[in-house]
Amino acid sequence: MSNNDSLASSPWAAFSGPNLGYVMDMYDLYLTNPEEVDQDLVALFKQYGAPSVNTSNSTATSTVDAGNIEKVLAAVQYAEAIREIGHLAADLYPLNNQPKDFSRIEANAYGLTDADLINMPASILLKDVPASVHNALDAINYLKSIYTEKIAYEFSQVVNKEEKNWIQSKVENGALKTNLSADEKKEILNMLNKVEGFEQFLHKTFVGVKRFSIEGVDSLVVLIDELIRRSENRGTKDVVIGMAHRGRLNVLTHNVHKPYQMMLADFAHVPSELFLPKDGSLEATRGWSNDVKYHLGATYKAPNGSTIKMAYNPSHLEVVSPVVTGQARAAQDATEKPGLPEQDKSKSLAILVHGDAAFAGQGIVTETLNYSRTLEFNTGGSVHIIANNMIGFTTERQDSRSTVYASDPAKGYEVPVIHVNADAPEAVVQVARFAVEYRAMFGKDIVIDLIGYRRYGHNEMDEPMITNPTMYNIVHNHETVRALYGKQLVSENIVTEEDVTKLQKDIKDELQTALDYVKEVGKGHETSLEMPEAVKNGAPKDIATAVEKERLEKMNEELLTFPEEFHVFKKLGKILNRRRDPFQGKGKIDWGHAETLAFGTILQEGTPVRISGQDVQRGTFSQRHLVLHDEQNGNEYVPLHHISGSQASFAPINSPLSEAAMVAYEYGYNLENEKALAIWEAQYGDFANMAQVMFDNFISSTRSKWGVKSGVVISLPHSAEGQGAEHTSARLERFLQSSAENNWTVVMLSSAANYFHLLRRQAKTLGTDAVRPLIMMSPKSLLRNQLVGADVEELTNGEYRPVIVHNTTGQDAEKVKKIVFASGKMAIDLAEKIGSGEGYEHLHLVRVEQLYPFPEEEIAEILAKFPKVKTLAWTQEEPKNMGSWSFADPYMRELAGKGQKVVYVGRDAHSSPAEGDADSYKEAQAKVIDEALSSK
Numbered sequence: 001m002s003n004n005d006s007l008a009s010s011p012w013a014a015f016s017g018p019n020l021g022y023v024m025d026m027y028d029l030y031l032t033n034p035e036e037v038d039q040d041l042v043a044l045f046k047q048y049g050a051p052s053v054n055t056s057n058s059t060a061t062s063t064v065d066a067g068n069i070e071k072v073l074a075a076v077q078y079a080e081a082i083r084e085i086g087h088l089a090a091d092l093y094p095l096n097n098q099p100k101d102f103s104r105i106e107a108n109a110y111g112l113t114d115a116d117l118i119n120m121p122a123s124i125l126l127k128d129v130p131a132s133v134h135n136a137l138d139a140i141n142y143l144k145s146i147y148t149e150k151i152a153y154e155f156s157q158v159v160n161k162e163e164k165n166w167i168q169s170k171v172e173n174g175a176l177k178t179n180l181s182a183d184e185k186k187e188i189l190n191m192l193n194k195v196e197g198f199e200q201f202l203h204k205t206f207v208g209v210k211r212f213s214i215e216g217v218d219s220l221v222v223l224i225d226e227l228i229r230r231s232e233n234r235g236t237k238d239v240v241i242g243m244a245h246r247g248r249l250n251v252l253t254h255n256v257h258k259p260y261q262m263m264l265a266d267f268a269h270v271p272s273e274l275f276l277p278k279d280g281s282l283e284a285t286r287g288w289s290n291d292v293k294y295h296l297g298a299t300y301k302a303p304n305g306s307t308i309k310m311a312y313n314p315s316h317l318e319v320v321s322p323v324v325t326g327q328a329r330a331a332q333d334a335t336e337k338p339g340l341p342e343q344d345k346s347k348s349l350a351i352l353v354h355g356d357a358a359f360a361g362q363g364i365v366t367e368t369l370n371y372s373r374t375l376e377f378n379t380g381g382s383v384h385i386i387a388n389n390m391i392g393f394t395t396e397r398q399d400s401r402s403t404v405y406a407s408d409p410a411k412g413y414e415v416p417v418i419h420v421n422a423d424a425p426e427a428v429v430q431v432a433r434f435a436v437e438y439r440a441m442f443g444k445d446i447v448i449d450l451i452g453y454r455r456y457g458h459n460e461m462d463e464p465m466i467t468n469p470t471m472y473n474i475v476h477n478h479e480t481v482r483a484l485y486g487k488q489l490v491s492e493n494i495v496t497e498e499d500v501t502k503l504q505k506d507i508k509d510e511l512q513t514a515l516d517y518v519k520e521v522g523k524g525h526e527t528s529l530e531m532p533e534a535v536k537n538g539a540p541k542d543i544a545t546a547v548e549k550e551r552l553e554k555m556n557e558e559l560l561t562f563p564e565e566f567h568v569f570k571k572l573g574k575i576l577n578r579r580r581d582p583f584q585g586k587g588k589i590d591w592g593h594a595e596t597l598a599f600g601t602i603l604q605e606g607t608p609v610r611i612s613g614q615d616v617q618r619g620t621f622s623q624r625h626l627v628l629h630d631e632q633n634g635n636e637y638v639p640l641h642h643i644s645g646s647q648a649s650f651a652p653i654n655s656p657l658s659e660a661a662m663v664a665y666e667y668g669y670n671l672e673n674e675k676a677l678a679i680w681e682a683q684y685g686d687f688a689n690m691a692q693v694m695f696d697n698f699i700s701s702t703r704s705k706w707g708v709k710s711g712v713v714i715s716l717p718h719s720a721e722g723q724g725a726e727h728t729s730a731r732l733e734r735f736l737q738s739s740a741e742n743n744w745t746v747v748m749l750s751s752a753a754n755y756f757h758l759l760r761r762q763a764k765t766l767g768t769d770a771v772r773p774l775i776m777m778s779p780k781s782l783l784r785n786q787l788v789g790a791d792v793e794e795l796t797n798g799e800y801r802p803v804i805v806h807n808t809t810g811q812d813a814e815k816v817k818k819i820v821f822a823s824g825k826m827a828i829d830l831a832e833k834i835g836s837g838e839g840y841e842h843l844h845l846v847r848v849e850q851l852y853p854f855p856e857e858e859i860a861e862i863l864a865k866f867p868k869v870k871t872l873a874w875t876q877e878e879p880k881n882m883g884s885w886s887f888a889d890p891y892m893r894e895l896a897g898k899g900q901k902v903v904y905v906g907r908d909a910h911s912s913p914a915e916g917d918a919d920s921y922k923e924a925q926a927k928v929i930d931e932a933l934s935s936k
């Protein structure tokens, strides 16, 4: 018997010393916890039973056996290397212009020969040995066929053992190598033909017009199509796609069913609305200021009731990803019942298409991956596709990133990655099927790196030979995937050459007919888009927001009554208990209390509420306490889940430490569930500038660009309190600078009652045409200020007031020579100094709660009551070049009567938003207050 024969019959004879000890330990573990033992060893234990010590072996035998075990271990390492780094040698690049690294997946790298492998059983390398595999050499070749061809895998970053084993066995059982039927193949060819035909028609008909052609990653459409089909088969009702420019028009047409006529109308300068399908199957809006065609979205409603959506997208790459995940989550959440929303992960699917340069470069991608498994932000697994054309504008991969693959950031989040050659459309289909199954199994994100190339320059006007000649010399000689796949199907006798040529002609004819029709029907029509009446009319008035006392009192009591088994932290219990006082005529309802009562009433009226941000459950300033923690066992209790009469869900969410993605998510959530009050709160308002792109590109302007409504609420703690340059300013001036066309409401309140009414008013406008985003400079030290607090009567009467006339000034109109206007904390600092009003008869204080739309009417009414006024003093705590002054100035000049001057009272212009230390702050603030209240 040769050594190899003995190995084939039992491998244990080859083990001795520490190796044997290790294997025996592993066997013990195998008996109790087999899932913790390496698969290769499990295979050996199954086949050969317990490892045993052969004491009768001579020294000579053990020397030979030691050699064998080394070979076995080498073979195992070899197989593992194929699994782990086979991708480096895989056939992934259509242009074949990237190096392949075989160095670690060759037998001699492990001191092995084919003969060694032939004499080992395949089962030491494979869990399930296919019938065609007879020994370890076959197994190695089999593994290479799995891991190094047109599909390659990276999943060693997956930590969960069950998940990793599932992926490995799926892959190695050949799930992605099954043959497609002839009909399926024909369908793929048909689709590729349409994809290419569409681009080529546009290329020739609208020469040089930007379209960001898909060509080079044409099979993206095949991939998305298969993802949608397979997901729908599993009950998915809504698919939301987020993507940038590349290939977007093609995806809109072929995956989202925007008709050719509409697409061509966009190119031919004809209003595309003329060609909306009569059956209402497509929704596509535009705003009055409009946007380029490759930013527009659409929603397709299939006859079976499911929808496919392309999210509207600005130019900024990747920012749409978190918006889309927010949309997908909202579609999954049932919000009609009290408690947390009930999520059904199968209901919707987010497909996020990324560029290769953008995926690696833009941090918002990793923000999105980071929250993908958190309770309140997951979508049950988003499918990420990198439409990888190996170039970003003119920048090639070596300058674009530090990693081998564009997809590498995903590995830090335990997300599996599948690379696939975009010129292998059948492999692409298999990958789509796998991704859908994986998502259904594990509810996690997955990345598909679809590797192709870019046929033209960045856009159709760019000449890529200027900057990337090596790549483009290859591209120019590379046949299209349609042509290559057509030849393949001809060689497989599935279609004839004539069929292929006919397909090409048919699509060209179809597009030409569509264009002729568009030109004919479009004659004399011009695109004229109007601002809707509800927007023109400004903020809605007369929305009743007062709540009956009995209802509030009952709710207040319920909010403070905890189950017997719940042990509230005693100190907090005492603080919360004080919330009973205002209903017994003592003290005030502070900001956090007013907010909770507002939320409760909103829930009772059937509007779901979702508030997220860093540490919002407690509140950055410990003011909120929406989630209580049992001091003995940490159990959580959410009082707002237990009020009577609630008809909607309530989700208070501590978010990951991200701003851009979180704002985007809440914006997206409200987009999909327009009746949900979605609030994002910054830890401090300053940090909102990390989300600036969301304010600039979405929240301020989506209605005018895209006709898309939003009722999202943004709460930004803002005010200088001597805490330094940061933690101070939410940069109010930037929001005011973007304020126009009634695009949103910007407030800086100084009253908890006003906050109560404003939240309720916002909830009541959700889902109506009058809805708009709410941007709120929210308080910090004012949270507990008695002047800000509300009496119960202020909630049971009245409504939201854009302007509050201060109650201790202006009693004798004849004496008032000066009106001081201020917002937020500045107004309260002034009010505190004024006190009862004694000694300040010469002035009146007006608290400007709303800055946009600027409350001109309300201020004009006040001015009319004070005819002796000479000075209108706009006072603020922000430096002169910041805050509201520059915005308010022209309005105030317009409002000022004859002989009245408008003056600014505040700090000089500064480069930093606040004094850096408490002493300087106090000094500067006192100076402003003195000047504002002086008789000058």
Ligand SMILES: Cc1ncc(C[n+]2csc(CCOP(=O)(O)OP(=O)(O)O)c2C)c(N)n1
Pocket: 246, 315, 316, 317, 354, 355, 356, 357, 358, 359, 387, 389, 391, 392, 393, 454, 458
């Ligand atoms: C945030 C942002 N930065 C820069 C740009 C300008 N820009 C538009 S496309 C592009 C290249 C993108 O490359 P990639 O992500 O690989 O997509 P591709 O165009 O190659 O499909 C750049 C830099 C942008 N649109 N957004």
